[in-house]
Amino acid sequence: MSPRTAPAGRAEAEPLAEPARLPGRRPGLPYPLVIGLLAALLCAAVTAGIAAGSIPLPPGQVWGILAHRIHPAPADPSWSAVRETIVMDVRLPRVLLCAVVGAGLSVCGMALQALVRNPLADPMLLGVSSGATVGAVCVVVFGLTVFGAFSLPVAAFAGALAALVTVYFLARSGGRMTTVRLVLAGVATAEVLSAVAGFLVVTSSDPHKTQSALRWMLGGLAGTAWPVVWAPAGAVVLGTAVLLGVSRPLNLLLAGEEAATALGLDVHRFRAALFVLVAIMIGTIVAVSGSIGFVGLIMPHVVRLLIGADHRRALPATALLGASFLIAADLFARTLITPEEIPVGIITALVGGPFFLWLMRRRSR
Amino acid sequence: MTARAAALAVQDVWVRAGGRDLVRGVTLDVAPGEVVGLAGPNGAGKTTLLRTLYRARRPSSGRVLLDGQDVWRMPGHWLARRMAAVLQETAGDFDLTVYDVVAMGRTPHKRAFDGDDAADRAIVAAALDRLDVTGLAYAPFDRLSGGEKQRVLIARALAQQPGTMVLDEPTNHLDLRHQLDALELVRGLGVTAVVALHDLNLAAAFCDRICVLDAGAVVAVGAPREVLTPALFADVYRVDADVAAHPETGVPQVTLRTVRGEPPA
Numbered sequence A: 001m002s003p004r005t006a007p008a009g010r011a012e013a014e015p016l017a018e019p020a021r022l023p024g025r026r027p028g029l030p031y032p033l034v035i036g037l038l039a040a041l042l043c044a045a046v047t048a049g050i051a052a053g054s055i056p057l058p059p060g061q062v063w064g065i066l067a068h069r070i071h072p073a074p075a076d077p078s079w080s081a082v083r084e085t086i087v088m089d090v091r092l093p094r095v096l097l098c099a100v101v102g103a104g105l106s107v108c109g110m111a112l113q114a115l116v117r118n119p120l121a122d123p124m125l126l127g128v129s130s131g132a133t134v135g136a137v138c139v140v141v142f143g144l145t146v147f148g149a150f151s152l153p154v155a156a157f158a159g160a161l162a163a164l165v166t167v168y169f170l171a172r173s174g175g176r177m178t179t180v181r182l183v184l185a186g187v188a189t190a191e192v193l194s195a196v197a198g199f200l201v202v203t204s205s206d207p208h209k210t211q212s213a214l215r216w217m218l219g220g221l222a223g224t225a226w227p228v229v230w231a232p233a234g235a236v237v238l239g240t241a242v243l244l245g246v247s248r249p250l251n252l253l254l255a256g257e258e259a260a261t262a263l264g265l266d267v268h269r270f271r272a273a274l275f276v277l278v279a280i281m282i283g284t285i286v287a288v289s290g291s292i293g294f295v296g297l298i299m300p301h302v303v304r305l306l307i308g309a310d311h312r313r314a315l316p317a318t319a320l321l322g323a324s325f326l327i328a329a330d331l332f333a334r335t336l337i338t339p340e341e342i343p344v345g346i347i348t349a350l351v352g353g354p355f356f357l358w359l360m361r362r363r364s365r
Numbered sequence B: 001m002t003a004r005a006a007a008l009a010v011q012d013v014w015v016r017a018g019g020r021d022l023v024r025g026v027t028l029d030v031a032p033g034e035v036v037g038l039a040g041p042n043g044a045g046k047t048t049l050l051r052t053l054y055r056a057r058r059p060s061s062g063r064v065l066l067d068g069q070d071v072w073r074m075p076g077h078w079l080a081r082r083m084a085a086v087l088q089e090t091a092g093d094f095d096l097t098v099y100d101v102v103a104m105g106r107t108p109h110k111r112a113f114d115g116d117d118a119a120d121r122a123i124v125a126a127a128l129d130r131l132d133v134t135g136l137a138y139a140p141f142d143r144l145s146g147g148e149k150q151r152v153l154i155a156r157a158l159a160q161q162p163g164t165m166v167l168d169e170p171t172n173h174l175d176l177r178h179q180l181d182a183l184e185l186v187r188g189l190g191v192t193a194v195v196a197l198h199d200l201n202l203a204a205a206f207c208d209r210i211c212v213l214d215a216g217a218v219v220a221v222g223a224p225r226e227v228l229t230p231a232l233f234a235d236v237y238r239v240d241a242d243v244a245a246h247p248e249t250g251v252p253q254v255t256l257r258t259v260r261g262e263p264p265a
Helices: A031-051 A059-070 A081-115 A128-142 A148-171 A179-203 A207-218 A226-245 A247-254 A257-262 A267-289 A295-307 A311-335 A344-364 B046-053 B076-082 B098-109 B118-130 B146-159 B176-189 B200-206 B230-237
Strands: B008-017 B020-030 B035-039 B061-066 B083-086 B164-168 B192-196 B209-214 B217-222 B239-245 B252-259
Touching (some): A031 A295, A031 A311, A081 A226, A128 A179, A128 A207, A148 A179, A179 A207, A226 A267, A257 A267, A311 A344, B020 B217, B035 B200, B046 B164, B076 B083, B083 B146, B098 B118, B146 B164, B200 B209, B200 B252, B209 B230, B217 B230
Parallel strands (some): B083 B164
Antiparallel strands (some): B209 B217
């Protein structure tokens, strides 16, 4: 044991008699205000998401029904049982799942960007979502039931992890990873995996299986019921809590591998553990939502522009923003051309593609 | 609380990679509070040797002891509370502020979910102030000049409150005033330090001892005036040099003349 006490007279790094002051406050909006605004945005998105649809409901009634469920008031409800069913069994689970998926993808995107130390990392861009899709499609097409009811999420997780590890090692050469290699490796892997999934779907003889497999590939949340909400909700909440716990080490990764090591982080073990965690989260998400792109790319960037890169502040904010964004995207997806639904992945890609290109140009300056 | 200046012992450290010996049996004892300069031509193994000290490169054989503890057998945060490394900066893409970068120095002292308390903020503010970068606290790190980045990285090392520092070319991008200031700062801290330096005049002025590496092995170690001789420059650097003691301070001053084996221009 080495003593760590400071002998007297060595006070250079201690606060001096006249303590050094920082030049005022961090510029930009104060953090509590940002979080408050984002929480308000999420409330608004949830309300709009539940209120809008083929039978529009006034927002007051939405909250009346929700409040009534949580704490039944003695007064008789002023709404029909049908409306209560619409809110509780049709729209609420879907909106909650959107929130969970959006938050999860954004948090995973932020974690991946730190893990590979590259701001262009995204679950879809790195092939992770495609890997999960292949896993999910395999289960659907071949009817695999090795793990019973969990076959689909487990297969999606395995596919996600395999894709992530493949891309990571393809992008690394001689201990270095460049943006170009990472994006190329990710895009190539994603293409190959999408092709594999497409092949499996097309060659499947059962049209019902084809239909249900196609759903993964486009990404969509139609027909969400309560039972499918719980697994991703649990994975996202627990995963986000773990990521918050390791937000300091995540910050260190932004300084580079060598500096992170010198600051006491076992980079390789930490990175491996977090790859598994992210793969679990993405696998569980993709198993219910299919592949929804660009959410994990855009949200972390918007948040960093707002409040900076420190993960202790940025992770909660990106979860809130991602949840609101996907609820809004899903709202568009199902109301734009009613009664038809557009897969939500198409909406996010339409928003995200241009954003990605703008980001590439900005970075290459 | 600042960690105590520790005794650093490098014991017969070898580093092999790709069939080559990058470091060949280096043994070096650094007393508590002593500043040792690491010199040698490009590719001599200075950076590789430093990397074995802060746990970035495991020696193929040999040990690195800090106060008798093998640093490779202790957890990473144990070492990071006692030793800080100032490395060449690497480009990032994340718009970290200078404050964020310096505050990273507090990480080894923290557990998961610990916030920064007033003491942490005071330590970071003092480090920023000491390196003359307080005015840049909320500027994006990536947009700073090379010299400003270097000072910020030294400030981060200060925020770690280490008893031992490892510095790899800390004066690389600094102008003359900040070169002197940075090395004076390290000396004034009273920490044990190992500093890789290309500028041997700086090394002579600020280091208690200089250790010269060539092809991965120690070829000379001792007080500057013992080590910096015309013979060393001829053998190790392959240049002709004059070495004269400064008339007032007695510090050896190196004046380069020509590259050996080539006719004067």
